[in-house]
Amino acid sequence: MVVGVVGPQNAGKTTLLAAWYLLIGRGVVCSEKRRFAGSYSFAGWEALAGSLRWSPRSSPNFPPHTSSRGGRAPGLLHASFRADSGDVRSYLFTDAPGEWFTKWSINRDAPDAEGARWVALHADMFLLIADRQALAGENRGSARSALQVLARRLAAERANRPVALVWTKADVSIAPEIEAAVRDSVLKLMPDAHEFFVSISDPSDDESNGHGLLDLLNWSLEIRRARLSLPSPQAASSDLLFMFGVK
Ligand SMILES: Nc1nc2c(ncn2[C@@H]2O[C@H](COP(=O)(O)OP(=O)(O)OP(=O)(O)O)[C@@H](O)[C@H]2O)c(=O)[nH]1
Ligand SMILES: [Mg+2]
Numbered sequence: 001m002v003v004g005v006v007g008p009q010n011a012g013k014t015t016l017l018a019a020w021y022l023l024i025g026r027g028v029v030c031s032e033k034r035r036f037a038g039s040y041s042f043a044g045w046e047a048l049a050g051s052l053r054w055s056p057r058s059s060p061n062f063p064p065h066t067s068s069r070g071g072r073a074p075g076l077l078h079a080s081f082r083a084d085s086g087d088v089r090s091y092l093f094t095d096a097p098g099e100w101f102t103k104w105s106i107n108r109d110a111p112d113a114e115g116a117r118w119v120a121l122h123a124d125m126f127l128l129i130a131d132r133q134a135l136a137g138e139n140r141g142s143a144r145s146a147l148q149v150l151a152r153r154l155a156a157e158r159a160n161r162p163v164a165l166v167w168t169k170a171d172v173s174i175a176p177e178i179e180a181a182v183r184d185s186v187l188k189l190m191p192d193a194h195e196f197f198v199s200i201s202d203p204s205d206d207e208s209n210g211h212g213l214l215d216l217l218n219w220s221l222e223i224r225r226a227r228l229s230l231p232s233p234q235a236a237s238s239d240l241l242f243m244f245g246v247k
Contacts, residue, residue: 007129009098012168018049105150125162155189170199
């Protein structure tokens with residue numbers, strides 16, 4: 001399964017994946033029905049998550065801005081889990097720079113949006129990221145319209161693939177009318193979208209597991225692929241998914 005994380009710059013996408021990485025490492029993602037069965041990409045994520053690592057009394061630092069220089073495919077966080085049936089399921093979470101999606105939202109065929117098209121083509125499901133900090137800030141008007149343009153692009157491209165509207169930085173409060181406007185426009189375009197609130201900080205929890213992170217991850221891990229897409233042979237040769245051999 002490929003989980004496409006779609007959202008503007010600085011929206012908290014990399015932070016979300018780094019936080020999941022830490023939670024997987026702590027074993028809290030697993031249950032009797034689901035056991036962690038390995039990962040290809042963990043070494044790179046260890047470096048990223050190192051900047052985030054929770055400790056009881058210090059607030060976390062954040063991972064660096066995801067660089068888009070020269071990239072044509074997103075970074076990937078991979079994890080596989082064994083179900084109690086014995087089946088092993090692999091998941092790839094995409095970590096692409098937000099500017100790719102901004103360009104793609106305005107022009108689907110923009111030359112420097114190739115990585116966003118990669119995500120749109122390969123994802124089995126999407127997380128549409130709504131950055132509450134941006135929607136609370138000085139430029140909330142433009143953040144809101146940019147998100148609506150992005151939602152429109154995603155709605156046009158997703159076919160019938162599942163979508164979640166994910167409010168990141170849930171610890172930041174925003175004007176109720178902005179929240180309602182964003183939600184309404186997303187649900188109007190994609191009425192089946194699920195909604196989640198996540199934050200890496202949770203004031204009520206010292207040994208923090210963040211807020212809402214596990215709910216969203218569990219939801220993502222429960223989705224089953226509905227459509228089977230086979231890459232065309234000539235396109236597949238240099239393709240990351242082909243190298244991973246998970247699709
Ligand atoms: N208050 C709050 N801030 C957060 C949270 N998660 C992330 N941030 C802030 O959001 C900033 C950007 O986070 P990133 O994860 O790098 O964002 P991104 O979407 O990967 O950004 P690009 O890679 O540039 O597209 C961080 O530097 C933090 O300041 C959160 O849960 N709460
Ligand atoms: Mg990033």
